[in-house]
Amino acid sequence: MRLDALSRLVRLSLARERKGAFFSAFGVAMGVGALVFFVGLGLGVGRVIREKVFPTDARLVDVVPPAVSLGSLLGGGKLDAPTVERLRELPGVEAAYRKMNVRVPAVTRYDGVFFGTRLRMGMEVLALGVEPALVQGDVQMGEFKDAGEGQPIPALVSTRLLELYNKTFAPARKLPQLSANMLVGFGFPVEFNRSYVAAASASGPTQSGQAQVVGASDRALLAGITIPLDAAIRLNRAFGVDSENYSGVTLVATDPSQVPVIVDAVKGMGLEIDDQERRMAENSGAAVALTTSALALLSLLICILAAVNIAHALSASVRARAKEIGVMQAVGxxxxxxxxxxxxxxxVVGLAGGAAGTIAALLLALGVNRLAAGYLPNFPFKPDSFFSFPWPVVAGGVVLGLVAALVGAYFPSRRAAATDPARTLAG
Structure with a gap:
């Protein structure tokens, strides 16, 4: 049968069965729309978790000394210079960046004007020294290196800490909200070997210094400041605490596929992997995926019901058009x-329903985003959009509507083709 003749017959048939075609398409649209909406929501929330709440790089492996170690008895347990060199030489490792905590307590007591607002506050400060190359791309002012005693210490703050400050701390205390660019150049006093909550852990007097913010980084310490490694070593050495062993090493794999091999090699050296944030990201992602899967299953059930409805409607249509089908067979x-x-x-019904359902899901998602922007409070890590609709999801919604309709039409089409024109026309 020629395509133009087929399209004309289909158009006439659907025009005659407008009501049935509409309800069949509506059922498909409901199932497809719900599926596309919930899948887009799951992908959007998962993206926020991966990119904002727990940003992780698939190539990075954070190595830390074990909490309990037999030390030299098994040839491992410490992150000293020789161990770092062994880590650098592992197969699949592109680079290794050392880290060292400042192993004495520190506090800051700020009393002055803070971006137009008078602020008087004291708090504990955690400091982590890292190799400059690990965070160099996030440094916006000067060089990330220790200028020596008596000079300001370059400091990076966590982008996540800045987000938490802007969305919770600042509104509660009526402080100005800040961006990373605004903070660059801001200085604040730091007193090392002093604590508000514990006794000083090292001998010697308190040492006062100045820290200066030079940027914000996803790789910076969340609850503290990140400073150059040389500055951390100098401070630890000045107070007579351990300045030889590192607190951690960040390994960069040549390829994400090399990470499992590197992890096994690191554990074989008696060291551990700090993957707490990665596990939290995976657990949160799994919870989102589980919820999305349950809602998607419900949507698929709606699509199945739509297919059953199409089968029922077409079966009734075939019975009603038995003589018409018999005439068409009689004429060739x-x-x-x-x-x-x-x-x-x-x-046609499936494509119309699938397209309508997909468009409805996109419009509903747009409406939800606008309502969220206007009425939800400005909580930490609030995204511009809670949804993500990559083209396979959009195209898949339309294709699903087509497939559901064709599945529902399979048996009615076979029944129609099996009509005996002689018996049908004989009545």
């Missing part, structure tokens, strides 16, 4: 032609 229509007519009718 083959069984394949009859099947094609019924399947084409279902395909």
């Amino acid at each position: 229509a083959s069984r394949a032609d009859i099947r094609a007519i019924v399947l084409a009718e279902a395909a």
Whole structure:
């Protein structure tokens, strides 16, 4: 049968069965729309978790000394210079960046004007020294290196800490909200070997210094400041605490596929992997995926019901048009032609329903985003959009509507093709 003749017959048939076609398409649209909406929501929330709440790089492996170690008895347990060199030489490792905590307590007591607001506050400060190359791309002012005693210490703050400050701490205390660019150049006093909550852990007097913010980084310490490694070593040495062993080493794999091999090699050296944030990201992502899967399953059930409804509607249509089908067969229509007519009718209904459901899901997502922007409080890590609709999801919604309709039309098309024109026309 020619395509133009087929399209004309389908158009006439659907025009005659407008009500049934509309409800069939509506059922498909409900199932497809719900599926696309919930999948887009799951992908959007998962993206926020991966990129904002727990940003992780698939190539990074954070190595730390074990909490309990037998030390030299098994040849491991310490992150000293020789161990770092062994880590650098592991197969699949592109680079190794050392880290060292400032192992004495520190506090800051700020009393002055803080971006137009008078502020008087004291708090504990944690400091982590890292190799400059690990965070160099996030430094916005000067060089990330220790200028020596008596000079300001360059400091990076965590982008996540800045987000928490802007969305919770600042509104509660009526302080100005800040951006990373605004903070660059801001200085604040730091007193080392002093604590508000514990006794000083090292001998010697308190040492006062100045820290200066030079940027914000995803790789910076969340609850503290990140300073150059040389500055951390100098401070630890000045107070007579351990300045030889590192607190951690960040390994960069040549390829994410090398990470499992590197992890096994690191554990074989008697060291541990600090993957707490990665596990939290995976657990949060798994919870989102589980919820999305349950809602997607419900949406698929709606699509199945739509397919059953299409099968029922087409079966009734085939019975009502038995004489019409018999006439078409009598004048030369083959069984394949009859099947094609019924399947084409279902395909039009399925495509219309799938497209309508997908468009409705996109519009509903847009409405939800606008309502969230206008009425939800400005909580930490609040995204601009809670949804993500990559093209396979959009195209998949339309294709799912088509598939559901064709599945529902399969048996009615076979029944229509099996009509005996002689018996049908004889009445």
